[in-house]
Amino acid sequence: VLATPIARLVQQLAKLPGIGEKTAARLAFHIMRAAPEDAAALAAAITEVKQKIRFCGVCCNLTESDPCSLCADARRDAGLVCVVAQPQDVVAIERTGGYRGRYHVLHGLLSPLDGIGPEDLRVAELIRRCADTSVPAAEAIKEVILATSSTVEGEATAVYLSKLLRPLGVRASRIATGVPIGGELEYADQLTLARAIDGRREM
Amino acid sequence: VLATPIARLVQQLAKLPGIGEKTAARLAFHIMRAAPEDAAALAAAITEVKQKIRFCGVCCNLTESDPCSLCADARRDAGLVCVVAQPQDVVAIERTGGYRGRYHVLHGLLSPLDGIGPEDLRVAELIRRCADTSVPAAEAIKEVILATSSTVEGEATAVYLSKLLRPLGVRASRIATGVPIGGELEYADQLTLARAIDGRREM
Numbered sequence: 001v002l003a004t005p006i007a008r009l010v011q012q013l014a015k016l017p018g019i020g021e022k023t024a025a026r027l028a029f030h031i032m033r034a035a036p037e038d039a040a041a042l043a044a045a046i047t048e049v050k051q052k053i054r055f056c057g058v059c060c061n062l063t064e065s066d067p068c069s070l071c072a073d074a075r076r077d078a079g080l081v082c083v084v085a086q087p088q089d090v091v092a093i094e095r096t097g098g099y100r101g102r103y104h105v106l107h108g109l110l111s112p113l114d115g116i117g118p119e120d121l122r123v124a125e126l127i128r129r130c131a132d133t134s135v136p137a138a139e140a141i142k143e144v145i146l147a148t149s150s151t152v153e154g155e156a157t158a159v160y161l162s163k164l165l166r167p168l169g170v171r172a173s174r175i176a177t178g179v180p181i182g183g184e185l186e187y188a189d190q191l192t193l194a195r196a197i198d199g200r201r202e203m
Numbered sequence: 204v205l206a207t208p209i210a211r212l213v214q215q216l217a218k219l220p221g222i223g224e225k226t227a228a229r230l231a232f233h234i235m236r237a238a239p240e241d242a243a244a245l246a247a248a249i250t251e252v253k254q255k256i257r258f259c260g261v262c263c264n265l266t267e268s269d270p271c272s273l274c275a276d277a278r279r280d281a282g283l284v285c286v287v288a289q290p291q292d293v294v295a296i297e298r299t300g301g302y303r304g305r306y307h308v309l310h311g312l313l314s315p316l317d318g319i320g321p322e323d324l325r326v327a328e329l330i331r332r333c334a335d336t337s338v339p340a341a342e343a344i345k346e347v348i349l350a351t352s353s354t355v356e357g358e359a360t361a362v363y364l365s366k367l368l369r370p371l372g373v374r375a376s377r378i379a380t381g382v383p384i385g386g387e388l389e390y391a392d393q394l395t396l397a398r399a400i401d402g403r404r405e406m
Contacts, residue, residue, distance in 0.1 A: 005267060006256060016230050029289065
């Protein structure tokens with residue numbers, strides 16, 4: 001009963017993650033009712049992003065320029081690299097305003113059950129960066145912060161990478177787990193609380 | 204920290220209904236990782252829908268051809284019109300397979316609090332259809348089914364339209380409210396149950 005162009009748009013929108021058939025229809029009808037310039041801007045933004053965005057040759061983040069602005073920024077500490085699963089994580093860490101090192105984006109996490117192994121991630125690129133002897137000693141990577149999520153996949157990926165990094169003489173560290181700031185002990189889950197106690201620090 | 208084309212896409216996606224900043228970022232990163240032909244197909248579908256889809260001159264539904272395929276279908280009863288709030292509702296009713304009349308799409312519901320009055324909806328078009336004396340008697344509208352939702356706005360819109368239709372000699376009916384098929388009485392809310400009892404039918 002839907003006209004072909006509408007059905008086609010619904011079908012394309014339903015390919016997006018977390019967008020089901022009904023949500024896709026709602027979005028499609030919104031687009032049809034939207035101002036023509038808004039719809040044109042959306043279509044143009046999709047096209048532009050595919051044309052202009054590539055992977056940074058250093059950190060593998062998505063970028064318009066290669067190397068990306070973060071890798072090209074000489075004021076950032078080249079000896080410290082924060083490894084994250086996805087580009088959104090770089091945005092989240094940059095938002096804290098406290099980190100002044102570089103990044104490496106894996107584009108996923110190890111997940112044997114889903115058939116995702118190291119060769120599907122930007123692991124080889126990370127090892128190559130850490131083993132690179134052609135850079136001046138001041139710019140050599142001294143520490144890698146494994147900032148993958150505190151999930152089964154995130155932990156497994158961190159453990160895997162730390163084992164690869166050790167023989168290279170690079171220090172591997174893991175972001176802290178514990179009770180979130182502002183979080184009530186009463187509402188923290190058992191595992192988080194147990195980890196927070198294990199990970200206690202002198203003050 | 205996001206490259207301009209990425210930021211632009213996130214911003215455009217965040218304009219869609221129910222899509223917040225974080226979901227928009229997730230969709231944007233998916234599009235960047237997607238196959239180029241998938242992204243191109245999405246952009247093309249958006250452009251195509253704006254170029255090809257218009258309002259049906261009869262029922263105001265979104266359509267590629269004017270009049271739309273439902274209004275052009277001579278096998279459907281022209282004397283019976285089902286009034287709905289939005290194009291998705293036509294899809295939902297057609298999916299039942301039981302309705303053989305025509306439609307009228309209001310493109311919204313009356314909502315004084317949101318400043319949505321009759322002039323913002325396709326009300327004048329409905330009245331014109333019902334008052335049209337130029338059509339053969341066999342095709343004149345005899346009954347209008349008010350199939351707006353069972354919400355405050357839906358009820359208000361139905362009451363408003365029924366008052367406009369009465370002087371035109373058109374019968375106005377309202378879809379039934381009651382316990383959903385397969386629904387347990389135990390879990391039905393009080394109002395639905397009270398309405399279901401009030402609306403009881405002899406059997």
